[in-house]
Amino acid sequence: MQSYWFPALISCLVTAPIHGTEPLVHVSLAKENRIVTYRLSEPDGTLTVVDSVTVNGGPGALAYHPTLPVLFASIRTAGNLASFRVDASTGKLTSINEIHAGADPAYLHVDKSGKLLMSAYYREGKILVHAIQDNGAIGKELQSISTDERAHAIVPSRSGHYWFVPHTRPNAIFQFVQNAEAKPLVENKQPKLLRNPNTGPRHLWFHPKLDFAYSSDEQGSSVSTYALDNASGTLSLRQTLSTLPETATRANKNSTSDIEVHPSGHFVYVANRGHDSIARYAVTPRDGLLERLGNTPTEQTTRSFNIDPSGRFLIAAGQDSGNLAVFQINQKSGDLKRLHTLFAGKAPWWVVIR
Numbered sequence: 001m002q003s004y005w006f007p008a009l010i011s012c013l014v015t016a017p018i019h020g021t022e023p024l025v026h027v028s029l030a031k032e033n034r035i036v037t038y039r040l041s042e043p044d045g046t047l048t049v050v051d052s053v054t055v056n057g058g059p060g061a062l063a064y065h066p067t068l069p070v071l072f073a074s075i076r077t078a079g080n081l082a083s084f085r086v087d088a089s090t091g092k093l094t095s096i097n098e099i100h101a102g103a104d105p106a107y108l109h110v111d112k113s114g115k116l117l118m119s120a121y122y123r124e125g126k127i128l129v130h131a132i133q134d135n136g137a138i139g140k141e142l143q144s145i146s147t148d149e150r151a152h153a154i155v156p157s158r159s160g161h162y163w164f165v166p167h168t169r170p171n172a173i174f175q176f177v178q179n180a181e182a183k184p185l186v187e188n189k190q191p192k193l194l195r196n197p198n199t200g201p202r203h204l205w206f207h208p209k210l211d212f213a214y215s216s217d218e219q220g221s222s223v224s225t226y227a228l229d230n231a232s233g234t235l236s237l238r239q240t241l242s243t244l245p246e247t248a249t250r251a252n253k254n255s256t257s258d259i260e261v262h263p264s265g266h267f268v269y270v271a272n273r274g275h276d277s278i279a280r281y282a283v284t285p286r287d288g289l290l291e292r293l294g295n296t297p298t299e300q301t302t303r304s305f306n307i308d309p310s311g312r313f314l315i316a317a318g319q320d321s322g323n324l325a326v327f328q329i330n331q332k333s334g335d336l337k338r339l340h341t342l343f344a345g346k347a348p349w350w351v352v353i354r
Contacts, residue, residue, distance in 0.1 A: 023308050024050075024091050025315060025353050026071060027324065028059035031346035035059050035073060035084075037091045040353065045313050045326045045339040050091035055082065062352040063108035063117075070096070070136035071352075072117060074105035081105060081119060081130065083138050097137045101128055107153040107203075112160035116142070116184055120151040120165055127154055127165055129184045143184055147174050152218075155204045158211070162188070162233035166201035168218050170194075173201050173226075177233055190234045193226075199240075203259045205268075212288035216243075216259035216270045223259065223270045223281065225289055239289050243270045243279040257303050263311040267293075267334035271302040271316065278305070278316065278327075280334050296336040299323045306351045313339075317348035324348065 025038040025047060037051040057078025064071055069086040071093065082098040104123035110132065111118065117130045117138060126146050131139035149169035156163050156178070163185060165174040172195060175188035195201055200219035207213070211228040213235060221243050226235040243256050254274030261268050261283075268281040268290055277295040284291060298305075299318025307314050307329070314327040314336060324344045327336040 023310075023353050024086065024088070025306075025308075025351065026062055026093075027317060027344050027348050028055075028062055028073065028350045029345040029347060030058045030060060030076070030349040033058065034345065035062070035071075035093065036344060037093060039091055040308060040313065040315075042308075042310065042312070045328060047315075047324065047326065047340065047342060051093055053084070053093045053095075060349045061106060061108045062350045063110055064352060064354050065110050065132070065136060066112060066114050068114065068136050072108050072110065072138070074108055074119065076104050076106070079103045079105065081108070081117070081138055083132075083136050085136060096135065099130075099138050101130070101141075102126065106151065109154050109156065111156065111178065111184075118154045118163065118185075120154040122150050122152060125149045125151055125167075127151060127185070145176075145185060145187075148172065152202045153204055155206065155213075157213075157228055157230075157233070158206055158208070159230070162228070164204055164213070164235065166204050166215055168200035168202055171197055171199050171201065173204065173215070173235060175234055188233055190232065193235050193237070195224075195237070196220075199224075200255075202256060205259050205261045207261055207265050207283065207288060208263060209265045210283075210285075210288045212238075214259060214261060214268050214290070216256040218255045218257070221254050221256055221272065221275075223256070223268065223279065223290065227288065238287075241281070241290055241292060243272050243295075244275055245295050248275055258305050260305065260307055260314075262307060262329070262334070263309065264331070267329075269305070269307075269314065269336075271298065271305055273301045273303070273319075276300050276302065276318075278302070278314075278336060280336065282334060293334055296327070296338075299325050299341075304348070304350045306353045308353045313353075315351050315353065317344065317351045319347055319349065322346055322348060324351070
């Protein structure tokens, strides 16, 4: 049975019993200038509000530090980056610091060392590298690299040695090498992988065990598979599949948004905006290629979703509906079963679970 919760209930939910060992779910609400934190109940997938903090300037992308209880947030309208200390037992966020960085930071990622915060800028077409201090505060800017319009993400390979920045406007994935010298990132000898016009590589996710990556293609309504050459640090295109069912009509405008590989490496999921579904794929272990499994209806204009570390639940945020949809993942088939639906607030922009 689906359940619907509304903002009026938040005050009473905040005082609900808390179980510190269960995952935390952080959701940025762009139009409410808030980051809301939930506790995810692993037995049944229910969400309980445990914290809500005001973040003026339109909070967007969220990212965790790999070892510290620190959450980073992009403040898109203000052009800022912020860091918060996370109390694992209560789920409460405490501000560490906030800095000005650049217009419209679209994506954040922390390197494996935990010392560098990478950010991509949609409007300014650049990437920035900031130092991270020992307490999780965002330190000085170490590097600024101009790329091209609509830089949507910045993602490392499994080794963390290579970095990739997909751009929707130039239809290209820019390629970098992490450097131990003065400049943290240097342009790869093959600086970018060009895609066909109107493909729009948007987000990228690497397989947890294989040297393959997968991209959501915004304008192409497709998902693409790339092989990674570990010697050169470059990607090569192997496959592109539609994210829409064969019966879907293009009369309804559609674009893809988020993508994620299941922690097991067995499945890939891509969100459609317009068709309002999550496309499901199986990964073929021998070659990393994808096989279509189908589409599951989701919330209106799902911009972001995340899979919990156990691989049991997928939580999707409907930017236009304001709802969170909690799905149970079938570990054998990859199917999604909706368990709960709850109202989060206006324009939920990002979901991260830890």
